[in-house]
């Protein structure tokens with residue numbers, strides 16, 4: 211069955227249908243990873259977005275039971291060059307097309323994803339629609355114009371109730387803004403006692419759980435759309451050790467008086483080089499973000515930039531000057547992607563330990579420079 215992808219600027223791509231038959235409007239973004247489509251499709255940070263995978267063959271190792279980042283994916287739609295109908299892998303339980311159909315996610319294949327990516331890179335991310343070929347482009351453009359990008363994505367993907375994953379180690383409260391399960395896996399691997407709480411849990415409710423540390427997860431949308439979380443983080447910063455990933459990192463900046471801005475086409479892929487100024491090392495990182503912390507906005511805050519993206523010099527890591535609080539814009543849980551930065555979870559637990567013993571001293575020894 212033929213289907214089309216229409217961009218806000220009027221560009222039309224005709225392709226073949228995959229997945230669900232429903233039409234969808236969302237922000238068109240691209241991910242350059244060569245593998246990891248299952249983790250990408252199930253990453254809640256993509257909530258409502260139409261994701262193009264630049265690698266030309268997708269679905270060749272099928273969909274397995276282990277690699278989901280959440281059980282109910284919230285991605286808007288999927289665009290690929292070629293979707294493989296006959297996957298081959300010992301872990302595979304179904305094809306990509308089947309999975310998309312079961313989860314009611316529409317997709318399109320057989321279009322020039324390289325051309326699409328070039329358009330997004332040149333003009334920035336924009337709205338797009340995947341729809342039936344029967345509907346006229348004029349009609350779809352009108353519909354797109356009238357449909358705003360929702361601002362409540364975090365509440366759509368966060369847990370509704372708190373839940374506990376017991377352990378004997380450090381007590382972590384994990385605020386779920388659309389958490390990738392990889393983050394939870396990293397803490398359970400380290401025997402932590404994790405309480406996952408909804409995005410709008412207050413600082414007081416969090417402190418009642420007597421956390422040794424608070425983890426701020428990744429999540430979809432604009433960080434400014436979750437003011438209740440910014441408020442809670444502001445209250446927690448001087449009280450308890452905090453580690454933020456992606457949306458969590460942006461929220462720490464906003465809670466500290468800094469600012470965030472929308473990037474032109476963002477960073478989405480599995481090989482983004484980041485320089486860590488503390489160790490003077492370059493890490494390859496897994497990324498998925500459309501917003502970034504503004505470096506200039508940090509001047510009058512207690513935050514310092516600890517890491518930079520080497521491709522465009524944007525802020526990738528922050529450290530608090532006085533409190534045990536730090537964050538990264540990328541994904542150290544690396545699902546999918548390289549594991550160079552996985553030790554950040556250990557760094558957090560070491561920080562928690564020192565704080566517990568009353569021995570935490572600020573270690574902002576940034577030995578290196580930006581480039």
Ligand SMILES: NC(=O)CC[C@H](N)C(=O)O
Pocket residue numbers: 255427428429430431432433455456457458498499500501502
């Ligand atoms: N992965 C994330 O947490 C993404 C954060 C935010 N939604 C952004 O796009 O920048």
